[in-house]
Amino acid sequence: MVAASAEYWVVALYSALAVCGLLGNIWVMLMVVTELCGCCQPHSSHLRPSKPLIQCSANAYLLVLSVVDLISILPVPLLAVDIIYNEWPFGIVLCKLLFFCEGANKSLSPLILTALSVDRYIAVCRPMVVRLRRSRFTIVVLFTSLTLSLFFIVPVLHHAEVNKMVDAKDQEHEKCVVQMSKTFDLFHIFACYLLPLLLIVSVYTAILHRLYLHTRNSSVGRRTSISLSRVVKCSVFVVAFYFICWTPYWTLRLAAALQGIFHI
Template structure:
């Protein structure tokens, strides 16, 4: 018992925090709460607004879903930072790394699909109506998740909880440590570099095509061309923010893996900063939708407006319900109320006497 108490006290003594850790935890919580709210709102308006059910928005829905799952990891990261160990068990450790890897791949592949969709919509207007259909977009999205799962298999196999001096950690335990750089480069190439190359080529073609007003482009109405520019600019902004937030992370990961700088003094602070940036990307996306898309902005306003209207209606029904309950109660007990009222009326007659213009109600309660 005494040994147990000493162990507990020693662990409590280890739970010391510096300003850097507290700041990182606070930033994580801010990003997590804001990002979860924003992405849930995006998913809600796409599901509940008929005008938002477009092919492009199906990909945005999938991106918001990936961001939502990715942001859920913040709860486990911040808890581990606070208690200084992994407390969620072996199964959750595997789920943590599995969903993390899958969402990394799914986000990159979804952005690639968005770029392909924009390329077809702008550069191939003749076949656009045949190819850009909700059913085909749904098939593409399912393929994105399936491919993401396959690409994540190595990390799923080796993720596990490990014990060291009475504390637990969740990590990827590679059979051979020399495989770590190879796997990081593998994720970088398939989860960032290759999609980014495809996106760059497709968007370069889109921008060139939009600058050249060809015959097919001139046949479109001014409103159609304007809508295409707006959607294209929105998707381009999403991609640019993704690159800005993820490129520092992958650059840092490759440098420390190839040069074996894991024990360097700057490794941990840089890891925290670059990781926070990746989560910030998932928080920023809903903000981009709100500022750069008129349709999303109006849909968000309708959600908040409907919530205010519902709140007012509930308050109104509660108030009117109270009145109706009093009136209903009075009708349910006419004899009791009638006797009380008649007694009060007789008492008033005795004290004050009849007044001019007063009529007899026969002892029936009519309210004040």
């Protein structure tokens, strides 16, 4: 009875988070699409985008992040059934879909967040390098991030399977599982968590240092820094929220991988 009650609480928590994530991401997508439409409209007097370039490129990354996050919410109803009945009745296709949705969030999101952070760095510290922040370059970066993430998603899809497992009561259950090598796990952790985290911390440290120096120099610098800092704050919040939420998962996965290698 206690175990069943705990399972329903877990499902309720999953459902609440899924609804919040669904509504939140739809709201963000609508706001970002509106901003991007403003970027595409030429200014009446100067025939140039009506929104600053710093906002347009950032909005493109935020839009893709919202889409990826929305994709990761799709399999929540399947997980709810699996938790309640301790059974995966949906077959191999939906099993692979589950790991695809999870993999997109784990592998693609940190790469896009890294690209977003580098974009903020160029905007604040290297504003003259305009060609690296045009829409065509942003599309290339997003496509490259997607390609790199597939190196981690495809192997997981290949190994995902529905197996019969025996519980503590010697009862068989079909479960959607995947078993990857410890080497793969360590490389995944390094490429999609540790390295992006290191790059992002370094980039935002440089940004804050640049804004601090810019603020000290002149009153014009102070006004410019305030404008830039408002744009940077949104990016910092998104990045910080992602890593705060995912750090426990990656930490446990790292501990499990090291335990398997060193037998500790």
